Amino acid sequence: MKVIEKSTLIGKRIAKLDAPEKAAGMTRYVHDLDLPGQLHARILRSTRVHARIKRIDTRRARALAGVHAVLTAADVPYQRPLGVGKDQLPLKGDKVRSLRDEIAAVAADTEAIAEAALALIDVEYEDLPTLTDPADALKPGAPVIHGETLASPAPHDALKPGEPGDAEAHRHNVAMTFDYAQGDLAAGEAESDVIVDDWFRLHYVTHCCMGVSGIIAEFDRSGNLTLHSNTQVPFLHKREFAEILGMDPGRIRIIQPPIGGGFGSKLDIYPFEPICVFLAKATRRPVKLVFSREEEFIASPTRQPVLLRLRSGAKKDGTLTFRDCETLHDNGAYTSWGATTPFVMMQTISSLYRVPHCKYHTTAVYTNNPYAGSFRGYGNLQATFAVEQQIDELAEKLGIDPLEMRLKNAQDPGEITPQGMHFQTCGLKECLRTAAEVSDYRARHAAALAAQHSPQRYKRGVGMASMLHVGGGAKIYPSDGCGTILKIDDFAHVTLITGASEIGQGSETVLAQLVCEELGIPLDTVSVVNNDTDITPWDVGVHASRTTFIGGNSAIGAARKAKAKVLAAAAKTTGIPEAELELRAGHIVRTATGEALVSLAKLLRSLHFSDKAELVMTTFYYEPPSKHQDKSFKGDVSAAYAWATQVVEVEVDTDTGVVRLLKVTGAHDVGRVLNRLGIEGQIEGGIVMGQGYAITEDLMVDGGVVRNPGFRDYKLVTAPEIPEMEVRFIETMDGEGPQGAKGVGEAPAICIAAATANAICNATGVRIRELPFTPEKVYRALHRAGVPAGPTGGD
Amino acid sequence: MSLKREIGFLLNGVETHATVPVDLSALSMLRDLLGLTGTKYACGEGECGACTIVVDGVSTCSCLQFAVDCDGRTLTTIEGVAGDPLGAKIEQAFVDCGAVQCGFCTPGMVVQAKHFLETHPQPTRDEIKRGIEGNLCRCTGYVKIIDAIEAASRADR
Numbered sequence: 015m016k017v018i019e020k021s022t023l024i025g026k027r028i029a030k031l032d033a034p035e036k037a038a039g040m041t042r043y044v045h046d047l048d049l050p051g052q053l054h055a056r057i058l059r060s061t062r063v064h065a066r067i068k069r070i071d072t073r074r075a076r077a078l079a080g081v082h083a084v085l086t087a088a089d090v091p092y093q094r095p096l097g098v099g100k101d102q103l104p105l106k107g108d109k110v111r112s113l114r115d116e117i118a119a120v121a122a123d124t125e126a127i128a129e130a131a132l133a134l135i136d137v138e139y140e141d142l143p144t145l146t147d148p149a150d151a152l153k154p155g156a157p158v159i160h161g162e163t164l165a166s167p168a169p170h171d172a173l174k175p176g177e178p179g180d181a182e183a184h185r186h187n188v189a190m191t192f193d194y195a196q197g198d199l200a201a202g203e204a205e206s207d208v209i210v211d212d213w214f215r216l217h218y219v220t221h222c223c224m225g226v227s228g229i230i231a232e233f234d235r236s237g238n239l240t241l242h243s244n245t246q247v248p249f250l251h252k253r254e255f256a257e258i259l260g261m262d263p264g265r266i267r268i269i270q271p272p273i274g275g276g277f278g279s280k281l282d283i284y285p286f287e288p289i290c291v292f293l294a295k296a297t298r299r300p301v302k303l304v305f306s307r308e309e310e311f312i313a314s315p316t317r318q319p320v321l322l323r324l325r326s327g328a329k330k331d332g333t334l335t336f337r338d339c340e341t342l343h344d345n346g347a348y349t350s351w352g353a354t355t356p357f358v359m360m361q362t363i364s365s366l367y368r369v370p371h372c373k374y375h376t377t378a379v380y381t382n383n384p385y386a387g388s389f390r391g392y393g394n395l396q397a398t399f400a401v402e403q404q405i406d407e408l409a410e411k412l413g414i415d416p417l418e419m420r421l422k423n424a425q426d427p428g429e430i431t432p433q434g435m436h437f438q439t440c441g442l443k444e445c446l447r448t449a450a451e452v453s454d455y456r457a458r459h460a461a462a463l464a465a466q467h468s469p470q471r472y473k474r475g476v477g478m479a480s481m482l483h484v485g486g487g488a489k490i491y492p493s494d495g496c497g498t499i500l501k502i503d504d505f506a507h508v509t510l511i512t513g514a515s516e517i518g519q520g521s522e523t524v525l526a527q528l529v530c531e532e533l534g535i536p537l538d539t540v541s542v543v544n545n546d547t548d549i550t551p552w553d554v555g556v557h558a559s560r561t562t563f564i565g566g567n568s569a570i571g572a573a574r575k576a577k578a579k580v581l582a583a584a585a586k587t588t589g590i591p592e593a594e595l596e597l598r599a600g601h602i603v604r605t606a607t608g609e610a611l612v613s614l615a616k617l618l619r620s621l622h623f624s625d626k627a628e629l630v631m632t633t634f635y636y637e638p639p640s641k642h643q644d645k646s647f648k649g650d651v652s653a654a655y656a657w658a659t660q661v662v663e664v665e666v667d668t669d670t671g672v673v674r675l676l677k678v679t680g681a682h683d684v685g686r687v688l689n690r691l692g693i694e695g696q697i698e699g700g701i702v703m704g705q706g707y708a709i710t711e712d713l714m715v716d717g718g719v720v721r722n723p724g725f726r727d728y729k730l731v732t733a734p735e736i737p738e739m740e741v742r743f744i745e746t747m748d749g750e751g752p753q754g755a756k757g758v759g760e761a762p763a764i765c766i767a768a769a770t771a772n773a774i775c776n777a778t779g780v781r782i783r784e785l786p787f788t789p790e791k792v793y794r795a796l797h798r799a800g801v802p803a804g805p806t807g808g809d
Numbered sequence: 810m811s812l813k814r815e816i817g818f819l820l821n822g823v824e825t826h827a828t829v830p831v832d833l834s835a836l837s838m839l840r841d842l843l844g845l846t847g848t849k850y851a852c853g854e855g856e857c858g859a860c861t862i863v864v865d866g867v868s869t870c871s872c873l874q875f876a877v878d879c880d881g882r883t884l885t886t887i888e889g890v891a892g893d894p895l896g897a898k899i900e901q902a903f904v905d906c907g908a909v910q911c912g913f914c915t916p917g918m919v920v921q922a923k924h925f926l927e928t929h930p931q932p933t934r935d936e937i938k939r940g941i942e943g944n945l946c947r948c949t950g951y952v953k954i955i956d957a958i959e960a961a962s963r964a965d966r
Binding site: 027029030032033034035036037038039040041042043045046221222223224225226272273274275276277306307517518519520691692694695698699700701702703724725726730732733734736739 | 840846847848849850851852853854856857859886887888890891900901903904905906907908909910911912913914915916919935937938939941942943944945946947948949950951952953954955
């Protein structure tokens with residue numbers, strides 16, 4: 015008798031299914047695709063920050079040999095507004111509002127010819143007064159970015175929170191506002207023994223996907239449009255594209271080649287995408303449009319820069335009493351997802367710790383700066399930067415250990431916060447204790463405090479920060495679901511057809527793994543199809559750390575249906591009741607003994623070729639049990655919540671202001687580890703992205719001009735600079751999660767800047783509330799505060 | 810039309826000829842003329858390492874080298890890496906150690922790793938970090954890439 019023991023893939027270190035192709039350089043990204051007859055496109059962008067377009071002359075460009083089309087706004091009268099705010103046309107005809115603005119586009123035989131043609135387009139501008147400091151946007155007499163009259167203080171009450179401003183709001187440079195309140199702020203202030211009140215300034219950074227933006231558009235003779243696109247949200251974008259182009263969405267097919275990095279940058283539609291479609295339509299040829307790296311820096315989205323004022327109070331015993339937060343978001347010239355980051359920011363303000371009284375207000379104002387999109391963490395890096403610094407400040411004022419202060423106010427499982435978030439699982443206290451213990455936080459914190467006033471040049475310190483983020487999807491669209499089609503062929507090979515997109519994060523591997531776990535089959539018998547809207551079932555997109563949770567539950571649902579069908583057939587064949595059968599290693603086995611009864615392949619063939627022939631194909635649609643927030647932003651927006659605490663150890667060179675991250679210790683409540691290799695990779699990558707945000711990265715926007723559009727001057731973290739990392743997983747086994755797992759993609763990037771600020775303060779006694787912690791900024795802050803210079807001096 | 814020149818070189822062990830405009834980069838020649846798309850464009854100014862190839866034993870950003878300067882030389886690209894045992898070992902280590910996420914930096918990283926291990930057969934982790942200093946990765950935080958190169962250096966050679 016052949017016996018097959020029960021085994022599991024959950025928690026194992028599983029190599030990504032797409033890794034062999036990628037490691038061999040055989041993966042074909044959009045940049046690597048060429049279609050027969052394809053033309054190449056380039057876009058002419060504004061050279062002015064804010065100007066009226068008086069005249070565009072394309073005659074010389076059109077006359078250039080090899081040029082097939084030159085388009086301006088006048089050539090595409092059918093174009094419609096695009097993006098989250100629907101406040102821009104793909105091609106600008108009357109006015110430019112930022113340097114990235116698209117004025118004309120060329121399709122030519124080669125990229126070089128298209129580039130040469132751009133130089134032959136003459137544009138005459140009439141400069142307008144510019145608005146590049148968001149603090150000026152609401153002042154009377156400020157230049158108006160959208161609208162014609164002069165701005166006066168905005169009538170905030172007239173705006174609907176969380177929705178794009180109307181024409182009246184635009185006349186006051188207001189793009190969007192958010193307001194949230196819980197409890198009674200005055201009561202909270204009255205019962206406070208200490209109050210801290212600070213301003214925080216968060217800067218521009220950008221995604222820096224290694225693969226630059228690109229798209230290929232082609233029409234067939236029946237008018238069907240195929241897009242080879244890097245989008246993270248193919249299904250929603252079908253409809254968006256249809257609106258912009260005035261087409262039937264049913265005639266749009268989106269194929270996603272493997273994507274060279276996403277991180278939230280591909281959540282909105284950007285002008286270059288419909289522009290490429292216009293060119294394909296005009297030339298009746300496939301058209302490919304790929305950015306240069308400089309263009310990627312100038313014309314792809316950024317993280318939202320924020321000016322944030324936070325007031326927090328606490329009682330003598332450390333109990334938090336209230337939080338009052340007000341932010342000014344620099345929206346840039348147009349409205350994309352960056353304007354909506356307050357959705358996430360207010361959750362951290364209201365619910366990362368227990369706060370009875372809370373008020374939150376955001377105004378996002380138009381300027382002539384680059385416009386911000388969504389970026390891994392989605393406002394949470396900014397909110398956590400402020401909240402976690404003030405926890406340390408309050409603890410210091412009260413003479414309470416910062417860890418104790420956090421534990422005292424930390425959420426527990428089962429908690430329903432005043433904002434309505436229900437934490438069915440919550441490992442925050444365990445995250446706090448674990449991160450502190452593994453990093454030896456208490457002893458190191460105390461030692462650094464004691465050494466703060468010693469004269470040595472290099473000072474070390476530790477800082478801690480925690481985070482709360484959605485971990486079970488985020489119900490911001492009418493549906494937060496994902497569909498799966500699963501088929502098992504007559505060789506027991508499974509094709510998993512899922513709506514969930516792979517953007518390098520490893521979703522196809524984890525989804526295949528979950529299916530194998532249900533069906534008891536080896537990983538190499540699964541193929542995943544996830545990149546074609548004509549084939550894959552609907553999904554809301556890759557965002558909000560949702561794919562493992564939502565796509566995973568969907569895949570499991572389809573696999574369970576297939577399993578039920580297979581076991582029913584097996585019961586009939588073997589005469590053993592279904593309840594006593596199981597699938598293991600590609601066989602039907604008797605659960606009690608492990609005896610292999612028949613191979614899955616053989617059983618499937620007998621089903622397929624029997625008189626009542628049948629195929630095993632199932633479908634499943636998973637919609638999480640989360641709820642839409644009400645108009646006051648209250649509600650349980652995610653089916654599960656992720657938690658983490660990170661401790662950062664730094665060394666500060668007080669002579670030069672250079673801050674080095676020595677070690678990051680992370681404790682992450684991930685529900686359950688599914689693929690250990692994959693989840694470690696997500697955490698390590700997130701930590702280093704957080705390090706870049708905290709210390710090295712700074713997109714310098716000066717008078718509306720990006721001054722450092724290249725990797726030479728925009729500093730990504732390189733290998734020698736990474737800290738030592740030690741990560742612990744807290745497995746809270748979420749009841750809603752696939753095999754107990756929660757989302758993790760965004761979490762690891764969120765705490766680093768806040769923890770680094772606390773560590774610098776622990777080392778030097780100086781608190782810096784502005785990012786990034788460049789040597790110059792740290793040096794100035796230390797010397798302003800009179801931190802004793804090292805033996806080699808300083809001023 | 811720009812001036813063109815006939816050149817010949819050894820590419821991944823194969824005698825290769827091409828007619829190239831004098832202002833064409835080696836990267837564009839590989840990708841657009843020869844169809845070897847494993848070598849990636851990601852910055853065009855020698856800052857990111859995604860286009861790394863080996864020219865006469867020297868690791869080179871192919872975006873900064875003119876195609877005409879390949880004349881008479883020996884080139885190895887990602888497509889030629891798996892042809893030798895060390896290269897195959899490195900590719901497998903990248904897979905097994907989780908060094909690949911979006912994969913866009915990976916070909917340049919693998920070529921650089923092979924070049925590095927040929928000159929540093931028994932490196933420390935710090936030496937590996939220095940060895941890939943010129944290659945940017947936005948996804949992994951480098952840890953698993955360093956793991957992979959270390960694993961490849963330890964595997965039976």
